Structures are given as C-alpha cells and as structure tokens.
Amino acid sequence: MPKSLLMISILFSQLILGEIIGELSFDNRYFFNAGLQEQKKNHTSFSFSPEIFQDNSNRIFHFKVKLRKDSEDSGRNLNDIQELYLINILEDKEIKYGVSKEFWGVTETSHRVDIINQTDFTEGFDGEEKLGQPMIKISLERQWGLLDIYTLLGFRERNFSGKKGRLRLPLPINEKGSLYSSSSKNKRADFAVRWSNYYDDFDIAISHFSGTSREPRFLPSANKINELVPVYEVIDQTGLEIQYLLDSLAIKGEVISRSGQGERFTAATYGLEYTQVGVLQSRIDLGWVVEFNHDDRLESSPFVLGTRFSFNDIYDSQILSGFILNDKSKELGFLLEASRRIGECCLLSLEGIYFDDTEEDNGQKKLFQAFKEDDFLRAEFIYYL
Amino acid sequence: MKVLSNLMNKQFIVLAMSMTLACITGDLSANKGLEIAILSDKNNDGFIDSSSTMTMKLINKRGDVVTRKLRFKRLEVPTDGDKSIAIFESPRDVKGVAILSYAHKVEADDQWLYLPALKRVKRIASKNKSGPFLGSEFSFEDFSFQEVEKYEYVYLEEEIYLNNPCYVIERKPLDPYSGYTKQLVWIDKENYLVQKIHHFDRKSFHLKTQLFKDYRKYEGFFWQPHEIEMINHQNGKKSILIFDDVKLKSGFTDRDFSQNSLKRSR
Numbered sequence: 001m002p003k004s005l006l007m008i009s010i011l012f013s014q015l016i017l018g019e020i021i022g023e024l025s026f027d028n029r030y031f032f033n034a035g036l037q038e039q040k041k042n043h044t045s046f047s048f049s050p051e052i053f054q055d056n057s058n059r060i061f062h063f064k065v066k067l068r069k070d071s072e073d074s075g076r077n078l079n080d081i082q083e084l085y086l087i088n089i090l091e092d093k094e095i096k097y098g099v100s101k102e103f104w105g106v107t108e109t110s111h112r113v114d115i116i117n118q119t120d121f122t123e124g125f126d127g128e129e130k131l132g133q134p135m136i137k138i139s140l141e142r143q144w145g146l147l148d149i150y151t152l153l154g155f156r157e158r159n160f161s162g163k164k165g166r167l168r169l170p171l172p173i174n175e176k177g178s179l180y181s182s183s184s185k186n187k188r189a190d191f192a193v194r195w196s197n198y199y200d201d202f203d204i205a206i207s208h209f210s211g212t213s214r215e216p217r218f219l220p221s222a223n224k225i226n227e228l229v230p231v232y233e234v235i236d237q238t239g240l241e242i243q244y245l246l247d248s249l250a251i252k253g254e255v256i257s258r259s260g261q262g263e264r265f266t267a268a269t270y271g272l273e274y275t276q277v278g279v280l281q282s283r284i285d286l287g288w289v290v291e292f293n294h295d296d297r298l299e300s301s302p303f304v305l306g307t308r309f310s311f312n313d314i315y316d317s318q319i320l321s322g323f324i325l326n327d328k329s330k331e332l333g334f335l336l337e338a339s340r341r342i343g344e345c346c347l348l349s350l351e352g353i354y355f356d357d358t359e360e361d362n363g364q365k366k367l368f369q370a371f372k373e374d375d376f377l378r379a380e381f382i383y384y385l
Numbered sequence: 386m387k388v389l390s391n392l393m394n395k396q397f398i399v400l401a402m403s404m405t406l407a408c409i410t411g412d413l414s415a416n417k418g419l420e421i422a423i424l425s426d427k428n429n430d431g432f433i434d435s436s437s438t439m440t441m442k443l444i445n446k447r448g449d450v451v452t453r454k455l456r457f458k459r460l461e462v463p464t465d466g467d468k469s470i471a472i473f474e475s476p477r478d479v480k481g482v483a484i485l486s487y488a489h490k491v492e493a494d495d496q497w498l499y500l501p502a503l504k505r506v507k508r509i510a511s512k513n514k515s516g517p518f519l520g521s522e523f524s525f526e527d528f529s530f531q532e533v534e535k536y537e538y539v540y541l542e543e544e545i546y547l548n549n550p551c552y553v554i555e556r557k558p559l560d561p562y563s564g565y566t567k568q569l570v571w572i573d574k575e576n577y578l579v580q581k582i583h584h585f586d587r588k589s590f591h592l593k594t595q596l597f598k599d600y601r602k603y604e605g606f607f608w609q610p611h612e613i614e615m616i617n618h619q620n621g622k623k624s625i626l627i628f629d630d631v632k633l634k635s636g637f638t639d640r641d642f643s644q645n646s647l648k649r650s651r
Contacts, residue, residue: 021480053651060649087649094645103504128503139645146645198495198644203508248510248562277516278564285516312517314443314451316479344451347478384477 022050022064022385031166033373039166045070050385051083060087062100075162076122082132094139099132102150104194104207106243106252109291109304109322110269113239113254115209116192118156122165125335125353131156145197152190155212158230167374169228174221177229180212181260188212188234201245209237217261235260249274265296271304285310300326300367315340331368332356351378418538418554422570425577426533432607434460434637437628439471443521446621453519460637466490466532468642472650473519481651485642486511490534493560499647506644515564521624522593522617524564527584535559541569546580549573565592576600578608593617603633 029043051064064083070076085098102116109126116133123129134153139146157178161168182188190211197204216230236259243252253270271291279286289306303325311317322335333356339349354375355368441453454474459467466488473482481501488494496511514526536556544553551571558565566589571581579597586592599611613626640646 021477055649062651089649101504105505141640141643141645146643196644198508243508245508245510248513250508250510275510275513277513283517312520314445314520316520341476341478344476382478384480 019053023382024048025380025382027380029376029378031374031376035166036373039164040072043072045076058089073162073165075160075165080131096137099134101130105254106241107254107269107291108289109306110293112256112267112269113207113241115214115237118158118214121158122161145195148194150192152211155186155188158216167371170370171226171228173228177221179229179231181233182212203243205241207239213261233261267295269293283312300328302326326367329366331366333368345384347382349380414540415538417540421552421554421572422533422538425572425579428577428608432461433634435633436635437631440627441521442625444623458637460642467530470642483647483650485647488530490532494529497644497647499650501651506647512562522615522622523624526564546571551580592619603631607633
C-alpha cells in the first residue's frame with residue numbers, strides 16, 4: 001500500500017507541473033513509567049507527507065498523502081490520502097470533488113461541531129489530526145452567507161493505539177470487528193449542510209449532519225474476552241457555533257445536539273480568548289484561553305485554561321501551556337509545549353504532559369485513570385520540503 | 386461609471402469634511418495638513434485591484450539577514466477601506482497561512498487568519514495592531530491601509546528631503562489601540578507621495594523610521610514604492626520590504642476576498 005501510494009505520488013509529480021511541497025517528521029516520546037499493560041517507555045515514529053498543489057484560478061488541484069511508521073505501536077502506522085480533490089469554481093457556485101478535510105468550529109480546546117472527517121486518534125489529544133474523507137461539496141456564497149452542502153461518500157473508521165501503544169484504553173480495541181447500525185456498513189453515503197455568516201463583530205454557523213457517527217461507542221467483543229469492538233451508529237447531529245468580538249476579547253461557544261446513540265444528548269464548549277499584545281513593553285504577545293465543557297453523557301465538566309507566549313522573533317518561538325481540571329473527580333492534567341523554527345527549513349517542538357494520578361476515591365468516574373502511567377516528554381523535529 | 390461616481394463622491398465628502406473642519410477650528414495648519422493627506426491618498430484611487438509578491442528581509446544589529454516571502458492581493462472598495470489577502474510563501478513551516486483583511490475608514494478592520502494544517506479560518510480580534518508582523522520591525526498597523534479618516538493632521542513645514550521639496554505633516558492616530566502617539570510624514574510636493582515617516586511610540590519616543598523608495602508608476606497614475614524600509618532605533622534592527630511582479634486590474638472580485646476563498650489558498 002505505501003509503495004503504491006508513493007508510486008502514484010511520483011507519477012502525479014511527473015504529470016503535473018504543480019508545486020511540490022511536504023514535510024518529513026521525526027517524533028520521539030519518552031514515557032517516565034512502563035505502561036499499565038507493560039508497554040515500553042520509548043516510542044519513536046517517522047512521518048512523511050508530500051503534497052502537490054496547483055491553482056489555475058478557477059480550477060484547483062490538491063494531492064497530499066500522509067505515511068507514518070511507529071517503532072512500537074502498529075496501531076499508529078498510517079497510509080492515508082489526506083487530500084486528492086479538484087475544485088471547480090463556477091459563476092454561481094464552487095464544487096469540490098474528491099478526498100479532503102473540512103474544519104467546522106470556533107473553540108480552541110475541544111471541537112464539538114467538527115464532524116466531516118474521522119479523527120486520527122493516535123496522533124494527539126486535541127483531536128485536530130484528521131483522516132481524508134471522500135466527498136462532493138457544493139458551496140454557495142451569497143449575500144445571506146455561505147452555504148456548504150456535502151455528500152460524504154463512504155466512511156472512515158477511527159484508528160486507535162494498538163496493544164503495544166500508549167495512551168490507550170485498558171482493554172484492546174479490535175478495529176476489524178467494527179459493528180455498524182446501517183446495513184450498508186461503511187459504504188453508506190452521509191449528508192451534511194452548514195450555513196455560516198457574520199454581522200459586524202458577530203459570527204454564526206448552523207450545521208446538520210445525518211450519517212454514521214465518527215465517534216463510536218464500544219461493546220465487549222463477542223469472540224474474545226477482554227476486548228472491545230467499536231460500534232458505529234447512524235446519528236443526526238445539529239450544531240451551532242457563535243463568536244462575538246468585544247474589542248480584543250473573543251467570546252465563543254459551540255453546542256451540538258445528537259440523536260441515534262441511545263438517548264438524545266447535548267454537548268457544549270464555550271469560553272473566552274484574549275490576547276495581550278506587547279506584554280510588559282516587550283515584543284511578546286500573551287494569549288489566554290478559558291473554556292468550559294458540558295456533556296450530558298459525562299458527570300464531570302472539564303475546565304481548561306490555556307496560555308500562549310508568542311515571542312515574535314525570527315524563529316517564531318512559542319510556549320504553550322494547558323491546564324485541565326475535572327471538577328467532580330478532581331483530576332488534573334498539565335501540558336507544556338515549546339516550539340521554534342530552526343534555520344529556514346525546520347521546526348523543533350518539545351512537549352510534556354503530566355496527569356495527576358490521584359488515588360483518592362471520591363466516588364467519581366475518573367477520566368484519566370487509564371493514562372495514569374502515561375506522563376511523557378516528546379520531541380518532534382520537522383523538515384519542510 | 387459607478388466606480389467613477391463613487392470616487393467623486395468620496396472626494397467630495399472628504400473635501401467637505403476638511404472644509405467643515407477648517408470652519409469649526411479655524412485652524413489653517415490642520416486644514417492644510419488634511420488637504421495634503423487627502424491629495425496623497427487620492428494617488429491610489431481607481432486602481433481597481435492589484436497584486437504583487439513581497440520579499441521581506443529582516444536584518445539584525447550584526448547584519449544577519451533572514452528572508453520571508455508573501456503574495457499580496459488587494460481590491461479597491463470605493464465606499465469603504467480596501468480588501469486584501471496576504472499569503473505566506475516562506476519560511477516553509479508557515480507556507481499557505483493567509484490573512485484576509487477588510488479595512489474600514491473609522492471602525493476597526495475585520496480580519497481572518499487561515500491555518501492550512503487545520504483547514505481552519507479563524508476570525509481574529511484586529512483592534513490591537515501594535516504587535517510585530519512576522520517577526521519584523523513592521524507592526525500589523527504599518528501593514529494596514531492608512532485611511533485618511535483614521536488620523537488628525539497638523540501641517541508643520543516644507544523641507545528638502547533627498548533633493549525633493551517635501552511637505553512635513555504631523556498626524557495623530559484617532560484609534561486608542563494604535564501603538565503610536567504621533568507620526569511625522571514627509572510627502573513630496575510634486576506627486577504627493579509619502580517619502581518618509583517617523584513613528585513615535587506611546588512614550589512619545591522616536592521609535593522607528595520608515596523610508597519609501599523606488600516609486601514606479603503603473604497604468605499612468607498608480608504609484609507603487611518597490612522598497613519600504615523600517616528602521617527600529619530602539620533595538621537597532623531593520624526590515625526591508627521589496628515588491629515585485631506588480632499587476633493592476635487582474636479582474637479580482639469580492640469572491641476572491643471572501644472567507645471561503647481563503648480555504649482555496651492551499
């Protein structure tokens with residue numbers, strides 16, 4: 001599979017005089033302790049994402065693959081077509097055909113309404129790494145706003161860490177045993193629509209998705225004890241995104257209502273973002289994010305505080321910190337990430353994550369219990385082609 | 386024709402404004418300062434749209450140079466401030482990042498940032514524009530279009546600058562979020578082109594000097610400086626902006642400057 005993808009990419013690069021870019025990344029994670037299931041401490045992975053982009057003003061072509069190889073966890077290996085699409089810009093509309101990624105949402109720490117693409121769950125916590133989704137998208141830009149109408153052709157399953165992977169649920173997940181509520185299984189065509197517009201300092205978007213849930217539920221495997229299988233049900237999800245700019249303060253929120261996975265439920269993320277430009281008479285900007293979460297399915301409502309120091313130097317140096325508190329279970333998580341450009345070609349980032357492994361039993365379900373041995377340091381080096 | 390009448394309207398309103406101002410204040414130097422600013426601003430009227438590439442050289446005290454590249458597109462909006470898109474080409478880790486701005490005459494500009502890795506268009510608060518642009522000595526404010534209505538003016542004197550007879554005017558930003566308390570602007574008497582600006586920071590310290598060089602004329606009326614230099618007197622660094630491939634009237638429309646269009650930039 002990777003060979004054929006590579007062949008295709010070489011072929012395309014020969015055929016098309018588009019621009020070839022991409023990135024090559026080396027990533028090492030060092031966990032301070034062995035995993036709860038005796039997984040190793042050191043995990044290394046390489047990824048390669050070449051892409052071709054061609055813009056002929058009313059016809060745009062984009063091709064991007066992502067290949068990843070992990071030293072320990074086969075669940076993290078990836079061969080994915082992230083983008084392979086053509087956009088036709090017509091007089092009154094724009095049509096995108098092919099595999100692509102589409103982002104919906106306004107909040108920073110959690111993405112509730114974002115649903116077009118499947119999440120690459122092995123890459124990071126933020127859920128921002130996605131898998132390519134085949135689609136036909138029609139966009140209408142009018143006085144009354146932007147209307148995007150999607151037909152999503154076929155379904156991508158979520159990828160999970162394997163048995164030897166870290167940051168995984170206590171029981172292994174058998175991805176091959178996935179169950180579907182739709183009789184067409186992963187061949188079902190799904191539909192989505194999103195309207196967005198802005199009025200002065202107020203932004204709004206309303207969306208609806210009808211199709212196979214990107215987020216599965218889990219059932220014990222019928223064939224094997226101590227194993228889970230993902231269950232992908234057909235859902236209907238309506239989403240609302242709003243943002244209001246009050247001087248330098250952004251007030252924002254997104255909320256969904258979903259049916260099809262048991263009882264209908266509501267989930268929301270809302271909060272504030274503020275940037276102090278030139279703190280203490282320096283060149284440094286300090287950004288603050290405070291976000292609250294609610295999910296009918298959970299007892300806890302996690303609260304997140306994030307800060308970002310942007311040094312505004314020629315290296316684009318940044319230090320990001322994140323602090324998460326689960327109000328009911330009293331669990332804490334802390335993240336620190338520093339990054340800077342090296343030369344003109346490369347980027348280095350260092351990241352540390354710490355979970356407070358409180359043993360105190362306060363009768364509440366713990367969200368980080370499964371990760372309590374998974375505190376880690378990570379170094380990532382990216383070379384841009 | 387609509388564009389033309391809009392232009393005439395704009396000039397008429399600004400002229401009427403300047404006359405009213407002069408009547409109220411009776412301040413001749415304010416009146417003359419504003420008149421010069423209006424004539425200078427008029428230089429750019431009627432270009433319809435423009436595009437160019439920009440090379441930015443960031444030079445530190447020791448003389449080390451790093452280079453950034455951008456593509457820039459601009460659409461004239463006769464009744465309001467202009468629309469523009471800046472797309473980053475290099476360094477490569479920010480390739481495809483784009484900033485869409487809708488300038489406004491008085492109120493704060495609207496601004497969106499496109500992050501290609503996440504495919505996300507993010508509305509950004511644009512009120513506070515005093516921060517550095519791409520790590521350079523230019524601030525976001527220096528990059529935005531300097532609409533006449535955003536300042537108050539005082540005419541100071543005439544002065545010869547590089548063999549050019551110039552008017553020197555002082556302007557004060559009306560925007561409380563501006564990083565500057567005042568600016569001294571040298572405008573040449575022949576073509577009303579801005580030649581030099583002294584920027585004074587919030588402590589009224591002469592922070593930066595901006596030089597406009599190599600003006601070339603397009604389509605018989607549109608003056609584009611091909612080099613803009615910004616010298617920071619506080620940290621000894623400077624940034625040079627070089628414009629190439631300047632094109633006018635490519636036929637851009639509002640659709641090329643929408644939030645949706647950002648997603649097509651890569």
